Amino acid sequence: MWPGMQRNRLVPVCGTCCSSGPGAPLWIWMFCCGLALIRGQSYYPTVNTHYGKLRGVRVPLPSEILGPVDQYLGVPYAAPPVGEKRFLPPEPPSSWSGIKNATHFAPVCPQNIHNAVPEIMMPIWFTFNLDIVATYIQDQNEDCLYLNIYVPTEDDIRDTGAKPVMVYIHGGSYMEGTGNMIDGSVLASYGNVIVITLNFRVGVLGFLSTGDQAAKGNYGLLDQIQALRWISENIGYFGGDSNRITVFGSGIGASCVSLLTLSHHSEGLFHRAIIQSGSALSSWAVNYQPVKYTRLLAEKVGCNVLDTMDMVHCLRKKNARELVEQDIQPARYHVAFGPVIDGDVIPDDPEILMEQGEFLNYDIMLGVNQGEGLRFVENVVDSEDGVSGNDFDFSVSDFVDSLYGYPEGKDTLRETIKFMYTDWADRDNPETRRKTLVALFTDHQWVEPSVVTADLHARYGSPTYFYAFYHHCQSLMKPAWSDAFMLCMLGSVWKSAEHEWNKGHKQKLTRENVSHSGPVRN
Template identity: 35%
Template sequence: MKLKNVENKQRKNPVVTVKQGKLKGAVKKCLDGSPYYSFKGIRYGQPPVGELKFKAPLPVKPWEGIRDAIEHGPVCPQYNLDFIDFVEGSDDCLSLNVYTKSLQPSSKIPVMVYIHGGAFLTGSGNAETFGPEYFLQHDIIVVTMNYRLEALGFLCLDTPEVPGNAGMKDQVLALRWVKENITMFGGDSDNITIFGESGGAASVTFHMLSPMSQGLFNKSIAQSGSCLSCWAIAHKPVERAFRSAKALGMITKDVNELLEYLRSVPAHELTRLAFKTRTQDEKLRGLTMYCTPTIEKKFEGQEQFLTEDPIDLLLAGKVSNVPLLIGHNSAEGIFMVNDHIKRLEIFNKDPSYMVPRDLAITVSKEKLDEFGQRIKQFYFGGKDVTKDDTQAIADFQTDLNFMYQIHRFLHLFQSTAPVFLYNFDYETDLNVVKNVIGLDNVKGACHADDLFYLFHSKKSWKIVEDNDRLKKIVYQITKFWADFAKTGNPTPTKGGIEWRPYTSATKEYLLLSQDMKLSNNLNKERVEFWDKMYADAGKPCIAVSSL
């Protein structure tokens, strides 16, 4: 009887011993009512405050006794784009969450580590948005994380004190913690998949290139993002750091004085600097994403996350040789349509502002103007755009910010491991972002719509709960992802659809929609349009990989 009471107590208050100490979690219920173990707010790094502010994180120190892992840790201070409001959070935000159905080290359950998106300036790994229940039904361990955002995570001064990429190094430290400890949660430390969406997908592809991340994961899933997008990598970050101080009321030309001042600024006041530090050109060109990963200078005695241009690393084959599942939503750009319409007068008068930054900063004014006219002709028939051209605007913004650079990464990715490409085109009540925006006349799935098919949340579950058709769709998509995490193949068993690997010869992809099917040459004409533009600008492009 006593032994049974001990077992019941353990189920109510599960305790796990990791390398750093003991953690007490909680028991939650899966969709079928069976139990799973939840460990939230696990600290993986020391508080990056004071002298550690803006620096690479340090591993958490061991502790005595039992730490509660019941509630989420603080989120990073941020300006929440969904609620258009500040979230104070805390700069002491380096925590992660683990969800598992077994605590037996012998279980060796495949592990999926999710890196949240949010433009590197907003978001968290909290279960309110990224609940694990859909994946747990496939016997997967799910890990989510918080990391430093905006200036706290991506300030760069090109100095040994602040070389940049602190937020990416947070992610690396979290992955190291998972590699070291996940066995105690029933996980297989030799079968870890990293996956992310938007900025999280860019992060995933950065980890595939970074020497700091090698050996920490075995497979990758990149949804709606790539490290090749101009929004994913910082442009003149030191100049932005000085503009940040000026925006906060302090003018200096001394980098040491700058650092001392920024360290003194409360963490929540360092939010929204991406907006406050825009140049005139940036106000008219591209997404407002500027506090992002950067190419670091090398300093003796330090680990660098990224010291070469991602394109150069890809061309040199300096990339993780792991299976990759990559793709995008069919109408990512829906969320940019209304913003584009607000700037119609500018774009119609000077189409060169539709040219992406990475091309705009390298070509002549004459070539820039020519590129702008090409875009206007290809997407809008050479005519001035009106507020009724929503489908064409959505297609343009999709290709500009997401589609082409995902294909470009895919084509330049030199690996012997299998690659699987998808196009997410479901249109149901679960397309929460699209439905909120209200552009029903635009065909396709909007940016971030796929997340509601992958993660359980109170808001989305109300839509799914009594809808058997949506339940089947959610189950199928999460099964693709989970089977890929388990085996490196999203369709390892016979009997259903076979998702065949992408090759440069066949260019096959899976259309994820009500009419699911295998096809090839996704967005062929649109890819070729951008490829010619990059080739004409003297940039490495898709054609390079097929020579």
Template identity: 35%
Template structure:
């Protein structure tokens, strides 16, 4: 009978381990939290925590403060509201000022996880919109960390930060210094560093990653001296600190415009008045002007952005890359990242039937090179039309417009950031990529022409594993691509080398060096032949060397 009892006990223990591997109630600095445990398969479970506060509700235009904590067990099972922001069409507001919360996905195998690498996601949205959970379609949130955490065996954290006027308004002096949204992100990273061990994470192996304004934010977070020793690696997707929209060089002018819109004076009482203004009005006053044209491109309207404040950013970003010397860094862009912008600037771009006038190409280039006057325009125009031949066809002209936008807004600044990182690096590795999976709606739905490559944000669905979550919406080749991205990204988070880790990759991704400038082209057809070098070198050279050195016209 003792033998029988032993077998029964063994079976009971076995059933318990099969039934749930879970952290249960977790002790954090603010108090106890309990998430939700989901079963993913035999011996695969995951704890999901939604809505853990990483800071107190922030004061208006103030840095975030530590959360005072709570009694009892906080039920962390619902996403909290996103930070106060405009809706997509800029007519109304949504969200709350009480929004500094984060979400955590922790995968478990046969036993409860410990010492896992941690990946912290920072969302994009032009510093104007976004939320830690991303767009929601039938309860399938874009930024759900589940697939990355499960397939890559890493902890995924997503965080909220203030955007728009409440996150980035600055008077350019100490009365309203700005960068509140960046301080929020920093507070969340610091919270993860202090608390993630209780969730089975390794506080000494934190990778931050983000896209668009989130990619630029990632870059700012590794450049600021305030994160010393907290971040091990970083990934910037379609956005770096050097992007033309990354820093507002004249915040005072914008602050005065916004003050006038909400009936505040523009004298020394401006800051006091703004602090007392209704958040709905403040947020609406920061609306993006969407009426763009080749003469006033949309990218120049993205003005609610970080500022060089002497604190978070003690200097211009290009002078701060020494702070990232021991941080491993991946940065890259999508091959048609600029399409989302140039399609609004040049409306004929997305029409299959209408020609895009060469005049519009010139007008767009004139806007981007206006500091250098006619000399700048002529030099740019000859650079971008050198392969046109005597009579370029409709598609050639349209693609050139997208290339110009992509280069100026994303690609060239990203190459510059890679150069600066590589040349300042001590132990940190540098990796460059170009994502080129054609948009799934290309040729099917306006505004996507048949020649469409990867538009801005097209990479997100693959990185977050949507082809696995909603298999019916994708082809098998999309699942291949999603698998590749999750493999490279999570291998990198574990080892600092995207090729080394638990997941196999289709091609060995070489480091980026200033001399060889190698990069990996990522798409569903990729293989070893997709390792390339000197990405659009002629155009990078034009924007970084030729244009700045043109003598300014008298």
């Protein structure tokens, strides 16, 4: 059984403590829930680790059916990647004497949420609430490699041994985000699992690469691997089972999880992966032109671009704020700073690694939502009038031109896509055109990469589960006509516990629904 499914649902659902609607995203619900939880904190548990003792805080949840959760916040899992350690793999943290206070979040990794990337590369819930998001990332520091641990305190009578562990990799666009935005308390208590969130280096500081030994890149992925190493070594002290660790994430977080399953550096550090709305095969999962953007950054801050060693030495001397605030715009549907094929952490093209069976040691659950492609068509879609024929043709042409650099065959490709994504029984209906245009982007950016990933994983008989989420949710962050996308799913998954529990609510992802999806091949 997958962790968190002990009580007829894959993940917990709790109600509103804010005025947000049922489609509100994960972080809003957890923020509101967190406000309700801070009342009545009085017990401060301590726990040993390999590096020293930690003092956490026991937090009661605002629901009679949920037990309290011990929170250990701001736990260092790596040494500060500062000074000469910038643009290098993380190192283990130093030990400490006495008891370290772990009752407050640590700073987040340096980032810039304004003009960092094209809006189409950022989650809708992120861009819709930039002012609120900004409050979560005000405290920034390069010394940011910390994790947060949420431990349930009431044992499930069906599982009284060491608890399964779920490690959440936050999304974004590789340029922003923090594990601090996700409160794992409700999931931990309801699912009787230990939930862990973490910060990792993002953007320039997390993924800059010169394409050679001067700066190999993938520091953000290596941070995640170091966090998993710390968890594997220490989770037993918190009552967790190091042999039942599941890594999960959505969007860019899902791409990270997918890449972690392909890296030999991750071997033995986790056992299951949940890959939601993303894959290592998505066009934005891997940066295939890292040197181009690194040189552009170096030019902007006045560093030598002719010698990579000199360039990296110069970039290490620059203030982190100066680096992250540079406006480096990637090609459409791609990223400027993200994971790279370095021959080590990612030894080859992800699809080649999948074909070679590199990820067969993991059980994998993955899936998509029907309306994921909304983000890519917002600028041409009119919520009232649908999409005109001219706008449809332009969107398809722009899509082909942005993704396929070779000129040969472009005309044929454009016409083929138009033919395949035209509902010929209702070809003149602008609302139908709107629906098929969203389907085009959903299929290309999410469905096809996820289906191929699932097929390659299942090909060798490895346990592989695939879901498709179709529920039509209501949210201020999307037009009323649009179909389900990630915030719809996460909005109900991570809600606060104060709302009346309605077991019949259609938004809930239940064990029955998961069983209906069935394995791809088992």
